Amino acid sequence: MESNLFTPANIGPVTLRNRTIRSAAFEGMCPDNMPSQKLKDYHRSVAAGGVGMTTIAYAAVTRSGLSFPHQLWMRPQAIPLLRNITDAVHAAGAKVSVQLGHCGNMSHRSTAGCTPISASNGFNLYSPTFVRKMRDDEIVAMSKAFGDAVRMARDAGMDCVEIHAGHGYLISQFLSPYTNRRRDRWGGSLDNRMRFMRICMEEVMKAAGSDMGVLVKTNMRDGFKGGMDIDDGILVARELENLGAHALVLSGGFVSKAPMYVMRGEMPIKSMTEYMDSKLLKFGVRLFGRMMMPTIPYESCYFLDDAKLFRRELKLPLVYVGGCSTRQAIERVLGEGFEFVQMARALISRPDFVNLMREGRSDDSICCHVNYCIARMYSKDMVCFRRTLIGDKLYWECDRLESLWEGK
């Protein structure tokens, strides 16, 4: 069968030049929660590298939705700076999207500006901090904040938005029985647990109008016992299709409970703690990090078996994400009927990977899944821990990391 990789396709009203999308992967390039020149340069390089669309990672729809101090916060002051980025990406021929979300219980008072909020009361071990159950009026106001963020994205020139409804972020905290223990109309049955997602999507679709594409990143399963399982994941996806989403990004995992389920492989704890300012946090993570972030072996296209079940059940365009770092993996996914492929680590490794494939220069992103980009992103900006072969010796280059990467 001939490859459709370099053929155009639509997400709602928006046409992408090919089937590749740079997945939302937190860049850590927003000091004071505002877009920087570095963020612009990075996305311009990915666009110039050939992707159909790039996604600016996680932007909080309100200050309380920030999980890191160097994370984007959608507010009017950010619009002109975001406009610089969308102009640069468009000039390079790609479309651009921004991931909109709220982290719920995964914040800290100092970052959120208030006690972190969620579907239910709780305690965030990572921060560590207490978490407060949202009131009815706050839930409704939050759905409006999603709509406002979409309007700001439009003003900034975004072609699409990606609503983060997975990975244990706020919408997913409502969907998951693990974090939603409410007994009112927002909790209990799956129908009730979907209610917050539903009102958010109503606001989002209204704000997106007829000229913006709307993707939703959703969990096929949470990835641990007691979380949302695949049967509910399919019902959630169907509901999103009925609510008018233009495409779904099929993912899984729960950052506060099963973080490596999202990305697989090992978390390089030593590298991660190297950049932390707080000595107490450094010590805690070095001691308990392995236990809190257990390794889940990486394999190519690790979500494909689950994603195929969703393909069978749904009609709307589906975006596959998870473990595509070679052309072979991408072709395999497209061959299974997925309209688009998202890549995070492959494009962190080689922002021009798509052009390399198109021009027949390389079919390998040379990403080796050591997850250094993830370890570093918690405290600094996102970079690749690149390997280079000099003679017959493999070198790991990036800042002063040779000594940091465990086991090598």
Ligand SMILES: Cc1cc2nc3c(=O)[nH]c(=O)nc-3n(C[C@H](O)[C@H](O)[C@H](O)COP(=O)(O)O)c2cc1C
């Ligand atoms: C450095 C890094 C940061 C990430 N940040 C986000 C994020 O902000 N939002 C999100 O939905 N997923 C995030 N992810 C997950 C990716 O979007 C993607 O789902 C996952 O890495 C699997 O794709 P891959 O195998 O192509 O890397 C991040 C991944 C990486 C590597």
